[in-house]
Amino acid sequence: xxxxxxxxxxxxxxxxxxxxxxxxxxxxxxxxxxxxxxxxxxxxxxxxxxxxxxxxxxxxxxxxxxxxxxxxxxxxxxxxxxxxxxxxxxxxxxxxxxxxxxxxxxxxxxxxxxxxxxxxxxxxxxxxxxxxxxxxxxxxxxxxxxxxxxxxxxxxxxxxxxxxxxxxxxxxxxxxxxxxxxxxxxxxxxxxxxxxxxxxxxxxxxxxxxxxxxxxxxxxxxxxxxxxxxxxxxxxxxxxxxxxxxxxxxxxxxxxxxxxxxxxxxxxxxxxxxxxxxxxxxxxxxxxxxxxxxxxxxxxxxxxxxxxxxxxxxxxxxxxxxxxxxxxxxxxxxxxxxxxxxxxxxxxxxxxx
Ligand SMILES: Nc1ncnc2c1ncn2[C@@H]1O[C@H](COP(=O)(O)OP(=O)(O)OP(=O)(O)O)[C@@H](O)[C@H]1O
Numbered sequence: 001x002x003x004x005x006x007x008x009x010x011x012x013x014x015x016x017x018x019x020x021x022x023x024x025x026x027x028x029x030x031x032x033x034x035x036x037x038x039x040x041x042x043x044x045x046x047x048x049x050x051x052x053x054x055x056x057x058x059x060x061x062x063x064x065x066x067x068x069x070x071x072x073x074x075x076x077x078x079x080x081x082x083x084x085x086x087x088x089x090x091x092x093x094x095x096x097x098x099x100x101x102x103x104x105x106x107x108x109x110x111x112x113x114x115x116x117x118x119x120x121x122x123x124x125x126x127x128x129x130x131x132x133x134x135x136x137x138x139x140x141x142x143x144x145x146x147x148x149x150x151x152x153x154x155x156x157x158x159x160x161x162x163x164x165x166x167x168x169x170x171x172x173x174x175x176x177x178x179x180x181x182x183x184x185x186x187x188x189x190x191x192x193x194x195x196x197x198x199x200x201x202x203x204x205x206x207x208x209x210x211x212x213x214x215x216x217x218x219x220x221x222x223x224x225x226x227x228x229x230x231x232x233x234x235x236x237x238x239x240x241x242x243x244x245x246x247x248x249x250x251x252x253x254x255x256x257x258x259x260x261x262x263x264x265x266x267x268x269x270x271x272x273x274x275x276x277x278x279x280x281x282x283x284x285x286x287x288x289x290x291x292x293x294x295x296x297x298x299x300x301x302x303x304x305x306x307x308x309x310x311x312x313x314x315x316x317x318x319x320x321x322x323x324x325x326x327x328x329x330x331x332x333x334x335x336x337x338x339x340x341x342x343x344x345x346x347x348x349x350x351x352x353x
Pocket of ligand 1: 023024025033034036037038043044045046076077078079080081082083084126173175205233234237
């Protein structure tokens, strides 16, 4: 009988802690994301190269007195794509219309949005890689020729009337740049890739968010939080809120490093930002499979999770942080994983890394 997570008592309350380190927004988090969004490039923390490029790009458009070219923002969830698009509109002093690939079901939905845009307006399309095909084709023409063809009538008598659109700027955001068809990708004049944030920048971000939320957080506490934030602003802000709750309940007026450690221990987030599922995965590879290699399905069965969850929720961070390696024969635990678990790798395993 496999030693699964359920068998180890991985219950709903513990699953809750899984979601704390997820980079995806949860429940009503869009609302709490809003209050922490910086609204200028100067207050947007980190990504220095991207900010410098973006500033030049926007300044040039403003000096030329035209709407900037279309912008593609690519990168993992929670790194600030939506925030940057709001900043672009704010810096240009123009309104922004927000939609997303999954919200547009028919080409007509997109036609009605683009045909109601004002001159210079920003159209933000989140998850642009999920637009339906017909909408994508309509978008090609709208982006390139600022035109939309409106179909009148049905069947053989149908005809299309071209409607000229004002110049506007599309900002597309995607977590899956590779899924964008190349004709769509080619229509963006500027593509920005967002990277995971180093801890030094997450610290600044946490101190800024603490200020906005009216919490006193000392620098050591900000550092401890940044270590556990998986390089992701959304995770940093979420952990900060959970630590704030802990501080309120414990009657603290200032959050210090001990409060961060104690609060996050309660949520089963360790010093490297690994949660219970990450640890279960590493434990399974080291203890049950002698360090690997082990196939994804076996591994997922061992921890009692869907393969997809293991692959998309745990692995990217474990691989990025050097705890786990993917090889053609399966997943292997690295030396860092063994030492993080306080285990000694067997001799025949050390040759694998
Ligand atoms: N560079 C930054 N400086 C300050 N706060 C940031 C930064 N990047 C992101 N944030 C904050 O992190 C949260 C998540 O950011 P945002 O919604 O922009 O991410 P996203 O990349 O659009 O995520 P998704 O792909 O899930 O839509 C927001 O509260 C935002 O204010």
